[in-house]
Amino acid sequence: MAAPPSPALTTHAEAITHLSLDPVMAAVIARVGDLPVLPPTPDPFTTLVRSVTGQQLSVKAAASIYARVQTLLGAVTPETLLAADPEALRGAGLSWAKVRTVQAIAGAAQSGAVEFAHLGTQDDEAVIAALLPLPGIGRWTAEMFLMFGLSRPDVFSLGDLALRQGLARLYPETPPAEVLAAWAPYRTLAARYVWADKALARAGGAPV
Known part of the structure; x- marks a missing residue:
């Protein structure tokens, strides 16, 4: 029987203490400051659809397109x-590839091929395995859904270019596997700090 998924964090206190054992990450946390706790979504289906519609877009553009989709549909449901x-x-505003993907997500929800109401009870790899057969859903998309939709605490996507670049910048002499092993079981928060540190560096608030 598969182990139950790790519960979403309700506070970052223990995670910060653990991650701060790594002096490089401790410096990142000091530069960035507090990050908000992310609660799991009450509606995994809509969250995944919204995530797909916003991929490779700015936050503003993604919100605008999703608002137009909502207006068109009245309510975003499989039906x-x-x-x-x-x-x-x-x-x-959806690309043809995204139209295909969101309608495939809807079809999987309606047929029961993906039981969105029960994804929260499945472990991380089971969730990824359930989503990967959908066209346009790769491992990166599934991992982003785990991190920001289901608020899983121990996900780090090596398929994310910004995270790989962040590891190379912060740990030029240390193999990524070694860094990630030290961050477990709080790799989601570590990833968010790596992203935030990169954004801060681009804005001129920290050294690149």
Whole structure:
């Protein structure tokens, strides 16, 4: 029987203490400051659809397109997505690839191929395995969903270019596997700090 998933963090105190045992990460945390605790989504289906619509877009552009999709559909549900004219979804701002993906997500939800209501009870790899068969869903998308949708505490996506660059910048002499092993079981928060530190560096608030 698979182990139950690790629960979402309700506070970062213990995670910060653990991550700060690493002096490099301790300096990152000091530079960045507190990050908000992320609660798990009450609606995994809609969260995944919204995540897909916003991929490779700025936050502002993603919000604008999702708002147009909501206006078009009235409510974002498997039924409304499957009933929508693909041309209308394209007109709302989705690329053809994203139209295919969100309608595939809707089809999987409606058929029960992916039981979104039960994803929160499955371990990380089971969630990834459930999502990967959907067109347009790769491991990176599934890992982002685990991190920001289900608020899993121990996910670090090596498929994310910014995270790989962050590791190379912060730990030029240390193998990534060694760094990640030291951060477990709080690698999600570590990833968020690596992202935040990179953003701070770009803004001129920290050395690159």
